[in-house]
Amino acid sequence: MRIRTRFAPSPTGNVHIGNIRAAIYNWLFARHEGGEFLLRIEDTDLARSTPEAVRTVLDSLAWLGLTVDNEPLYQSTQRERHLEVAEELLSKGAAYREDRGGTGRGEAVVFKMPGCDITYDDLIKGPITKKAADLKDFVIVRSDGSPVFHLGNVVDDITMGITHVIRGDDHVENTFKHAAMYAAIGAPPPRFAHLPMIVNAQGKPYSKRDGDAYVGEFQEKGFLPEALFNALALLGWSPGDDREILTREEMIEAFTLERVRSSPSQLDMTKLLWFNGQHLKRRAPEEQVAGYVAALRQQGLWREDISEDYLRAVIACMGERVRLYSELGEQAAYFFTEDYVYDEKSVRKRLLKEGALGILREELSALEAVGEPYTAANTEEALRALAEQTGRTMGDMVHPVRVAVSGTAVGPGLFELLATLGRARVLARIRRTLEKFETQE
RNA sequence: GACCCCAUCGUCUAGAGGCCUAGGACUCCAGGUUUUCAUCCUGGCAACACGGGUUCGAUUCCCGUUGGGGUCGCCA
Numbered sequence: 210m211r212i213r214t215r216f217a218p219s220p221t222g223n224v225h226i227g228n229i230r231a232a233i234y235n236w237l238f239a240r241h242e243g244g245e246f247l248l249r250i251e252d253t254d255l256a257r258s259t260p261e262a263v264r265t266v267l268d269s270l271a272w273l274g275l276t277v278d279n280e281p282l283y284q285s286t287q288r289e290r291h292l293e294v295a296e297e298l299l300s301k302g303a304a305y306r307e308d309r310g311g312t313g314r315g316e317a318v319v320f321k322m323p324g325c326d327i328t329y330d331d332l333i334k335g336p337i338t339k340k341a342a343d344l345k346d347f348v349i350v351r352s353d354g355s356p357v358f359h360l361g362n363v364v365d366d367i368t369m370g371i372t373h374v375i376r377g378d379d380h381v382e383n384t385f386k387h388a389a390m391y392a393a394i395g396a397p398p399p400r401f402a403h404l405p406m407i408v409n410a411q412g413k414p415y416s417k418r419d420g421d422a423y424v425g426e427f428q429e430k431g432f433l434p435e436a437l438f439n440a441l442a443l444l445g446w447s448p449g450d451d452r453e454i455l456t457r458e459e460m461i462e463a464f465t466l467e468r469v470r471s472s473p474s475q476l477d478m479t480k481l482l483w484f485n486g487q488h489l490k491r492r493a494p495e496e497q498v499a500g501y502v503a504a505l506r507q508q509g510l511w512r513e514d515i516s517e518d519y520l521r522a523v524i525a526c527m528g529e530r531v532r533l534y535s536e537l538g539e540q541a542a543y544f545f546t547e548d549y550v551y552d553e554k555s556v557r558k559r560l561l562k563e564g565a566l567g568i569l570r571e572e573l574s575a576l577e578a579v580g581e582p583y584t585a586a587n588t589e590e591a592l593r594a595l596a597e598q599t600g601r602t603m604g605d606m607v608h609p610v611r612v613a614v615s616g617t618a619v620g621p622g623l624f625e626l627l628a629t630l631g632r633a634r635v636l637a638r639i640r641r642t643l644e645k646f647e648t649q650e
Numbered sequence: 651g652a653c654c655c656c657a658u659c660g661u662c663u664a665g666a667g668g669c670c671u672a673g674g675a676c677u678c679c680a681g682g683u684u685u686u687c688a689u690c691c692u693g694g695c696a697a698c699a700c701g702g703g704u705u706c707g708a709u710u711c712c713c714g715u716u717g718g719g720g721u722c723g724c725c726a
Contacts, residue, residue: 219726251726309724317724334655343653343722351724358726381654382721405656406719414719440662443675447663451674470663473719477661480676490689530688540687559686592685607685619687 212244213372216270216277217362219251220262223423224269225415226476227377227407230441234404235375236275237442237464247369248281253288253361269424273434274457282369284361291356294364294394295349303393309348318350320359320390327385332373332402332466339385347386359383363390366399375402375466378473402466405445405473412475421478431504431534433492436485444474454487486532497524497534504534510545519629526621526629543615544629547638555618559608560646569609571595573639576610576627583632585624613642 214235218228239246250266252258270277295318298304306316322345328338349360362383366374381403391398409419420426427437439455447470448455448463455463489497498520505511523537523544531537543549559565575591592606607623614635620626627635 221726254726257726312724314724319724337654339654345722348724353724355724357724362726377720378655379720403655408719410661412718443662445662449664451664453662453675472656474662477676480662483676528689555686603685605685611686617687621687623685 210372212239212242213247213370214239214244214375215247215249215366215369215371216275217249217251217365217376218266219254219258220266221254221257222262222265223425224266225422226424226427226441227415229269229273229424230407230444231376231404232270232275233273233438233442234402234446234464234466234469235373237460238373238375238466239278240461241464244372245278246276247279247371248277249284249365249369250281251284251358251361253284253356253358258285265425269428272424272428273438282365284365287361287365287368288356290368291360291364292350292354295356295360298349298393301393304349308352315352317348317352319346320349320386320393321346322386322389323392327388329384329388329398329401331381331384332375332400333469334381334403334471337381337384344385344389349390359386359390363387363394367391367394367396371399373402374399375404378403378406402469404469405471407444408473408475410475410478421476431500432481432485433488433500436481436488439488440476440481440484444476445470454484454491482532486529489532489534490529494521494524500534501537505538505545508535508538508542510538510542512545515545522629526625528621530621541615541620543617547634549616551612551616551642552618555612555616556646559612559618560642565609566643566647568599568601568605569613569639570643571599572606572610573636573643576639577636579632581632583628583635585622585628588627588635589624610639614638 216232216235218224218232236246238244248270250258250263252263267281295304298320299306299318302321304318304320307319308314308316309319322341324341326338326341327344328336330336347357347359349357351357384401384403388398406414409415409422415422424437428434435457438457439460442455442460442464443453446464446468448460449468452459498517501520501524502511523541524531527537527541530540538545560569572592572595575595576588579587579591592610593603595601596603596606608618611620611623611626612618614630615626621629630638
């Protein structure tokens, strides 16, 4: 039989990482088995299910590359089918009408539990049994005639031909109800697998106050979809060897439900950042450009006259110092503005030290003497010659220039930095720095 | 409260009775490389919640305790 899984979110706004992780596992499982991954929008709560909310769900799936094999089934379109099944259940005696609690609201349709213990074999947790005494009848159609979640969920899974229901831990109790309904309807039940919850940094369930809980937040912060995918997939699942950085294909290849853990876990932001850095450096340079431009634009550092060649040079220059697009602007705004800040500590240590400004002035002459092309090799040669002449170390040479042209003591190799910045900028910045601090001394 | 689930370094995890003086990753620390930082290399700190069993032998199996979580709706 062809494997079929589904993701069945109720579109109530942003998609939580716990839910998207369930979607990832459904997708991975279906792809691994050569089956299908379907989407159902559980939009019966019309008040909360807006078109924008549906859009958000679709966007999140698309962003993460979770390709769906069907046109999404909107649960609200299935209402008649749900009610039909309720009638069948009624006529079979598997359900009855009752004014629950005698509220006078009218009669609801109540599903009758079979009166025996129910056991189902969870693909992740193993067999779980519930005693008959702990199983209560429940409403499947409200007194106003609308179907309840349990009815719609089961009926839709049957009509969609779902073979494996992979969902959050919070549904285990429902599974006994659902299993009983499959039996009453006379449909073969799917296999169930319940994923442990993802908890917040305090090890507690997520609350509205917690940040970093929704897919959109990571997207906005500039995380790479493949990095979030990878990190989330490895929360609760592992390939069985020591691999951590995996491509989608490698995960599909290795994914099995047997290797999913049954204890909750938390998403560590520091490690997520590491995942991002790893995936970032695996991206082709041309793929990176757009991401950097978007981040720089957001930071107000982008100007349309900046050439792509220049940006590429900057990216190459910064190398693995950047793990997230936004870190480029944070760490090295000086590539994009003349108005960079002079880090106070760096200035004190490298420029205001005895004789530093004198050295810098000598270096200015040496660097002025270097013509185009202003390559790393050429500028290095000039400063090496100066160091030899004056009996100084390269350290003495490098530090003042670095602070002068970038305002900070940390960054890429100095000569790559100079070559990237270009002759005009370098000389202008050194002159300006000299002016600024010589008068200050 | 009742029922169900969970429990290995700070975090993510490997481990399915002896291969474990418990392995890997992130973070952190030290050293090396480098003009600085980052990368990279080397090394280090750090865990089987507790108590009983079962067994020649338990991180691994069973029971209990403790702790955490889920569910108890005419919500989904």
